[in-house]
Amino acid sequence: MPATAQNLRDLHTLHQRARALRDRLSSGPRTLAARQAAQAARQAELDASRKTLQDAKVRVQKLEHTLKAIESKIDDLKVKLNQVKKNDEYKALQNQIAHDNNARSKAEEDILVALEDVETRTAEIARQEADFKRTAAEVAALQQQLESQSAQHKDQLRELETAIKEAETAIPEVHRDHYRRIVARYGADALAACEDNSCHGCYTAVTPQMINELMNGEAQIFCLSCGRLLYLTEPNAVLTQRTAK
Ligand SMILES: [Zn+2]
Incomplete structure (x- = not known):
């Protein structure tokens, strides 16, 4: 999980x-x-x-x-x-x-x-x-x-x-090394909110597939551009936006 x-x-x-x-x-x-x-x-x-x-x-x-x-x-x-x-x-x-x-x-x-x-x-x-x-x-x-x-x-x-x-124990073992590397690189901001369909660490757009995965909560998603560990700002925030479209 x-x-x-x-x-x-x-x-x-x-x-x-x-x-x-x-x-x-x-x-x-x-x-x-x-x-x-x-x-x-x-x-x-x-x-x-x-x-x-x-x-x-x-x-x-x-x-x-x-x-x-x-x-x-x-x-x-x-x-x-x-x-x-x-x-x-x-x-x-x-x-x-x-x-x-x-x-x-x-x-x-x-x-x-x-x-x-x-x-x-x-x-x-x-x-x-x-x-x-x-x-x-x-x-x-x-x-x-x-x-x-x-x-x-x-x-x-x-x-x-x-x-x-x-x-940190919530992060699956398989992703820990990657997580350590981004912490070493970005410090406190190794994690980033995914807001308005983009990574708040580097402001690069996140793919619709990644947003789906974030909402489904079935995979750990890292920004393809900066590597930060992404999370949704508030439950259903992205879902609401998507529904509105
Ligand atoms: Zn990023």
């Missing part, structure tokens, strides 16, 4: 449910890996920002050091200015002091710019850190969700695989 249309419809459904579960089981880890990679990139970005902030702070310290050196030099020059007697020496010192005053102004301006830079970078890092914390929590939640779902889906898949093996 060949497998009935109902046997084959059920088997096809089981295959499709198993495929959907396998897809979910493989897509979850891929999504997680992508999120983890993005998180690692954020960490690297944050590390780089912290390093740049550190450099900016060192720059402020160096500029402050330079400013102090200029100021003490100016103080020394002012002491000397009070001690010199010759006019040309006095003028030379005055020129030097004027020059150093310019240098001091320049250093003060540089310090202000550098401090502003530190402030901007500090704010940016705070933003990055908040962002990092939020996304890290999201990645952890996703991982936890996938782990619990994965165990559940694996159980369901094992149950489906058992059900498929059981449902």
